Amino acid sequence: MTDTLELKQRLLAEFSTREQLLNGSRETPLHILRQDAMNRFDELGFPTIRHEEWKYANIMPALLIPFSSAQPSNLTSDEVCNFYLEGIEANILVFVNGYFAPEHSKFISSEVMMSNFEASLKTPIENSRFAKISGYKNESFTALNTALSNDGAWISIPDGVILTNPIHILMITDSREYSPILHPRHTIHCGDRSEATIIYSSHTIGENSGFTNSVSEISVGQNAKLHQYIIQNDSDLSYAVNSSYVHQERNSTYSVVTVSLSGKFVRNNHTSKLAGENSVANFYGLVIGGSKQLIDNHTLADHSVPHCQSNELYKYILDDRSTGVFNGKIIVRPDAQKTNAYQSNKTILLSDTATINTKPQLEIFADDVKCSHGATSGQLDEESLFYLRSRGIPADKARALLLHAFASDVLNHIAIAPLRDSLDKSIATRLHDESEIALLVE
Numbered sequence: 001m002t003d004t005l006e007l008k009q010r011l012l013a014e015f016s017t018r019e020q021l022l023n024g025s026r027e028t029p030l031h032i033l034r035q036d037a038m039n040r041f042d043e044l045g046f047p048t049i050r051h052e053e054w055k056y057a058n059i060m061p062a063l064l065i066p067f068s069s070a071q072p073s074n075l076t077s078d079e080v081c082n083f084y085l086e087g088i089e090a091n092i093l094v095f096v097n098g099y100f101a102p103e104h105s106k107f108i109s110s111e112v113m114m115s116n117f118e119a120s121l122k123t124p125i126e127n128s129r130f131a132k133i134s135g136y137k138n139e140s141f142t143a144l145n146t147a148l149s150n151d152g153a154w155i156s157i158p159d160g161v162i163l164t165n166p167i168h169i170l171m172i173t174d175s176r177e178y179s180p181i182l183h184p185r186h187t188i189h190c191g192d193r194s195e196a197t198i199i200y201s202s203h204t205i206g207e208n209s210g211f212t213n214s215v216s217e218i219s220v221g222q223n224a225k226l227h228q229y230i231i232q233n234d235s236d237l238s239y240a241v242n243s244s245y246v247h248q249e250r251n252s253t254y255s256v257v258t259v260s261l262s263g264k265f266v267r268n269n270h271t272s273k274l275a276g277e278n279s280v281a282n283f284y285g286l287v288i289g290g291s292k293q294l295i296d297n298h299t300l301a302d303h304s305v306p307h308c309q310s311n312e313l314y315k316y317i318l319d320d321r322s323t324g325v326f327n328g329k330i331i332v333r334p335d336a337q338k339t340n341a342y343q344s345n346k347t348i349l350l351s352d353t354a355t356i357n358t359k360p361q362l363e364i365f366a367d368d369v370k371c372s373h374g375a376t377s378g379q380l381d382e383e384s385l386f387y388l389r390s391r392g393i394p395a396d397k398a399r400a401l402l403l404h405a406f407a408s409d410v411l412n413h414i415a416i417a418p419l420r421d422s423l424d425k426s427i428a429t430r431l432h433d434e435s436e437i438a439l440l441v442e
Contacts, residue, residue, distance in 0.1 A: 007063050012042060014069055015147055030127050037136045037146035044140040056325045056357040057296040062239040062265055065209050070097040070180035075172065075205070080104045083170055083203050087418035090168040090199065093153045097174055098182035098212075100151055111161050112196070117152035117185045126154070126187070133217040134245040139269075141241045145215040149185035152214070155198070159191035159221070166197040166416065171214075173238065176206035184214045192221040192249075198228050199419065204235035209264075216244040220252040222276065228256040229414055233426070234263040236291060243269040250276030257413050258285040259423055260295045261430050271300040274308040274336075285314040286410040288430045289322030289354070296325035303336040310340075315410050316347040317403060318354035319431070329361040332369050339369040347377035348406055403431065 015038045019026060046063055047054040073096050080094060080101070093114060094104040100116035107114055120126040136143035153169045173180060190196060204210050212234075220226050234240065240263055246254050260266055272281040287295045301310035316324040326345045347356040360373035380402055388398035407427060414420040 007067065008045060011144065011148065012038065030121065030130060033131060034147045037131070037143045040136055041140055041143040041147060044143060047140055053298065053327070056323070057265075057267055057294060059241075059265065059267070062209075062211060065179055065211070067179045067181035067209070067211050070099075070173075070182035072099045073097050073174035075101070075104070075174065077104065079205065080172065083172060083201065085168055085199065085201075085419060086422065088166065088168070088416060090166045092168045092170060094170045094172070095151065095153070095184060096172045097180055098151055098184045109163055109165050109167075111158065112163055112167070113156040113158070114167065115154045117154050117187060118150055120154035120187065129187070131217075133219060133247045134215055134243065139243065141213050142215055142243050145183045145185060145213050145243075149183045149215065152185040152187070154187045156189040157191055157194045157196050160193045161191065162194065163196040166199055168199045168201070171200070171202040171212070173202070173204045173210040173212060173234065174206055175204055175208040175210040175235070175237075177208070179208045179210060181211040181213070184212065186214065186216040188216065188218045188226070190218075190220045190224040190226050193223045194221065195225040196227070197416070198226070199231070200228065201231040202234050202240070204238045206235075207237070209237040209239065210234070212238070212240045212242070214240070214242045216242075218244065218246045218254070220246065220248045220254050222249045223251045224249070225253045226255070227415065228254075229416070229419060230256065230258040231423070232258070232260045232263055232266055236262060236264055236293075238263045239265040241267045241269075244271065246272040246281070248272060248274050248276060248279040248281065251278045252276060253280045253282070255282040255413070256284065257410065258297070259410075260285070260287045260289075261426055262293075263295070264293060266293075266295045267298070268296065269298045271302065272310070273302045273304060274310065275304055277305050277307045279308050281310040282413070283310070283312040283314070284410045284413045286407055287314070287316040287318070287324055288427055289316065289318040289324055290320045290430065291322060292320070293322040294325070295322070297327070299328045300331065301329070301341060302331050302333075303339045303341065304333045305335060306337045306339070308336065308339055310342070312343040313410060314345045315406060316345075316356055317350065317407065317431070318347065318356060319350040321351075321353045323354070324356045326356070326358045326375070327361070328359075328373065329363070330371060330373070332364045332366050332371065334365045337366050337368045339366065339371065341369070341371040343373040345375040346406075348403070349377060349379055400428070
């Protein structure tokens with residue numbers, strides 16, 4: 001606990017040091033908001049397992065690591081290109097230790113405005129929008145990010161633009177020399193009638209631990225569509241708390257697929273406020289857990305107006321001593337009549353020591369709605385294995401076929417074929433079975 005308090009005090013001291021360097025800028029609305037966020041973090045402290053929302057995700061061991069504030073790192077082109085997406089012609093925004101790396105980035109879609117968060121804050125409009133979608137009053141890590149964030153991706157898609165090339169936000173943590181803690185802030189605006197695909201991937205270089213506390217604020221305009229694919233493939237010593245806040249207008253569609261392949265501790269918070277009629281929110285997630293990993297997905301579909309729909313499907317494949325957590329909440333406000341909301345969590349446990357904690361929640365304050373939720377967990381179906389083996393398929397390939405079929409319900413929501421195929425191979429590798437890799441490549 002003493003070490004935990006020490007980290008908190010160092011973060012408070014970092015904010016104070018930054019504040020002293022602002023000179024005349026200390027009285028601006030932006031800094032006053034940041035100051036309020038830091039005060040709120042000071043009041044809240046870090047969450048413990050006594051907090052209901054963190055009951056199964058103990059972050060305390062991570063906070064005992066002597067993390068230091070992340071500093072820019074000069075990676076070579078060869079080091080960065082290892083993380084580019086093969087076979088995909090994309091706009092690329094590269095961030096190393098949370099700092100924008102323009103020398104490694106690439107912009108091919110001139111119709112879209114892309115920059116970094118630090119530069120965007122110099123404009124009055126972005127200043128006024130900051131922290132309007134994400135709330136920090138009740139979320140400790142969001143408050144901390146709001147106070148200390150200094151860079152991240154800024155993307156603005158004008159009205160009516162249909163983006164043909166995806167945007168790849170590539171996050172690289174360099175932990176070769178120390179254990180960095182970083183607070184990236186991403187802002188995405190989708191104008192009315194626009195459509196775009198954004199890929200977010202995270203990776204770690206080095207043998208030390210890293211801690212990423214990221215916040216994304218996403219607005220989806222009327223009749224707009226945003227597809228987001230999140231690939232989490234950090235090191236086995238990395239820790240991450242990722243919070244996404246989405247605001248949807250009338251007739252909008254927001255779809256996110258989150259694939260968690262690695263990381264010692266991963267907490268994903270996905271919140272979507274369906275604020276315009278006939279809007280749709282789709283949350284899909286696939287977790288491949290092994291060793292002593294903990295991967296926690298918290299979702300909130302907030303239905304505040306009538307005639308909206310949300311769909312959630314999260315699947316977990318857990319091995320060794322890994323732990324999975326799924327907490328899905330659906331809120332239907334009193335005025336949100338004619339709501340359709342569906343939620344499902346399914347888990348395969350490959351070992352007797354793997355654990356899943358699932359908590360579906362419905363809070364319904366309207367009477368004319370259709371809402372459902374379900375959760376299942378168990379081992380691979382022995383009858384299905386026997387059936388495949390009786391058809392001459394070896395045990396390892398039969399197992400691979402069943403696991404791949406289980407995962408495909410989520411992966412099929414990824415419309416970019418090269419990305420989907422690459423994830424197929426990565427999942428096989430993550431399951432430590434070369435025969436599965438050969439099968440999936442075929």
